[in-house]
Each structure stands twice: as C-alpha cells, then as structure tokens.
Amino acid sequence: MRLLKTPLPEDLKTELARKSIHLFIGVCPALAAWDRNITLGLLAAGAALYTALEALRFSGRNIPLFSKISARASRKRDKGRFILAPLTLGLGAAGALLFYTPRSAALGIYAAAFGDSAASVAGTLFGRVRPAFLGGKSLEGSLACFAAVFLAARGLPLPGACAAALAAALVEALPLKDFDNLALPLAVGLVSDITPCGGFRCFLLR
Secondary structure, X not given: XXXXXXXXXXXXXXXXHHHHHHHHHHHHHHHXXXXXXXXXXXXXXXXXXXXXXXXXXXXXOOOOOHHHHHHHOOOHHHOOOOOOHHHHHHHHHHHHXXXXXXXXXXXXXXXXXXXXXXXXXXXXXXXXXXOHHHOOOOHHHXXXXXXXXXXXXXXXXXXXXXXXXXXXXXXXXXXXXXXXXXXXXXXXXXXXXXXXXXOOOOHHHO
C-alpha cells in the first residue's frame, strides 16, 4: 500500500527556497580567510550581476533559470516589484568583512546565513505566538535565531555568545523586511567586535 505524502505548504516551500540562497553566503568567511580582497570582489560582482538580471526580469524579460528561481523564492509581498533580498544579503556580508575583524565579520555573516534562516523556517513551521511588538513575526522564530547564532558563537565566552545571539534575535525581529539581511551582519559583527572575545575561534574556520 502506498503511503500518502502530505505536500509541503506553499509558504514553507517558498521559505526553504529563499533560505537555501541565504545559506550560500555562509561560505564567505572561509573564502575571506583565504583571500579577503577576492571575496569582496566576488560579492561586488555578484551584486552587480544580480542587479542587472533582476532589472531585466522586473522589466518583463524572461531570463532562463534566473526568472524561475526568482519566482520560486518570491514571497507574496515581492510580486510586481524589484526583489532586494539577495542584494542586501551580499551588501551585508561585504560590509561585515570591510568594517570588522575577521572573527566578528564571520559571526555577523553566520547570523544572516543561519540565524535568519532558522528564524524563517521555525516561524513558518511552528510560529504560534506572535506578540504585537514583533510586528507579525513569531516568538518561536526569534528563539530559533537566538539558538542558531549562539551555536555559531560557541567559542566566545558565555556573556559574549549570549550578547551576539540576543543582538541577532532582536534585529531579526524588527520589521525591516529585506533590509534585515543588511542589518544582521552589521549589528552582530559590531556586538562581537566590542565584546571581549577571549579565545574565540569561528567554528567553521577551525
């Protein structure tokens, strides 16, 4: 007898597609450890290419593969407008690499890659508690963001890891829409930079 498979909700499919793109930015700290300037150059080139392709798509052109990926990863609020999220994600990663120490930049980028992804997926799957002050976002998503960034900062002394994770959860909870991709790496990188790091080593760079 065949087992009936429950199809994934459409909003969850969209979030999984969006956050799979987010996860790719998590390779930037490893690339920057090899060559920071090349990494910044790749981010700049990627931002320029995305802007050009998205402008063509927005004008009504069908771009093979790109248009299909954009349609799959678009939320309802993205319909009929220029989608900023990938652009702000790249700019946030570049800003963290430019302004902060390598270890703080890495944690900021991981907050955007993993913390934001965890918040979106957990909020879509389990989000039930949605206080008014979270602007429609869920407490479950904020807790998932905190947990993901706390794990990424596990090499920090406990107060520093908690501060970075709390900063990520607070920024992610703000109604910034696509600009949270820009704010997360910069805010978490700043908190990490001004927090005594002790023996902090980014666990993905060991």
